[in-house]
Amino acid sequence: MFIVGLTGGIGSGKSAVSARFEELGVTVVDADIAARTVVEKGKPALAAIAQHFGADILTDDGSLDRAALRRIVFEDANQRGWLEKLLHPLIYQELKAELKNATSHYSLLVSPLLIETGQNRLVQRILVVDIPEAMQVSRVMGRDNSSEEQVKAIMNTQTSREKRLRCADDVIVNDGSLGDLKLAVDRLHQQYLKMASEHGVS
Secondary structure, eight states: OOEEEEEOOTTSSHHHHHHHHHHTTOEEEEHHHHHHHTTSTTOHHHHHHHHHHOGGGBOTTSOBOHHHHHHHHHHOHHHHHHHHHHHHHHHHHHHHHHHHTOOSSSEEEEOTTTTTTTGGGGOSEEEEEEOOHHHHHHHHHHHHOOOHHHHHHHHHHSOOHHHHHHHOSEEEEOOSOHHHHHHHHHHHHHHHHHHHHHTTOO
């Protein structure tokens, strides 16, 4: 099984890139979706979170109040560390299971924390979507109605741009149009089909 890991900082354009790969018939496995799956109602992780942080972390229907949890862990690195220690292994196993069921010639694992969490061990190649940091900040501020301070705080929890680029096998610089982005993905798709074939995937 040939797997490409797609990563990039917040606001870099990972969703647009993964959407194009999906249009081309590639199975896309998303770590953000896996992260939501492991804390669904009835899952052991949600019970552990509620026990640790208290019932205020739950909504009226017993689901996780993501906004409340996000506020706590962004303000307290120790609490963030506790949460990551609980969730990262569970997310890793969820991703592994989903990738095993993939049916396309190669698969795409999309994760903003691909390198930070060790999820890169699941992939044969790393694709980074990169944009200048000033553009990254302005895009996220416009998209999420966030302040510059909030955006930079999130960026600081992620691997630095320099480290991501050092880990990359391939880079898409997403500072142009959507058309440019699609062309870049299409070129890489052909490259990955060839690699998957050489990797022994029919």
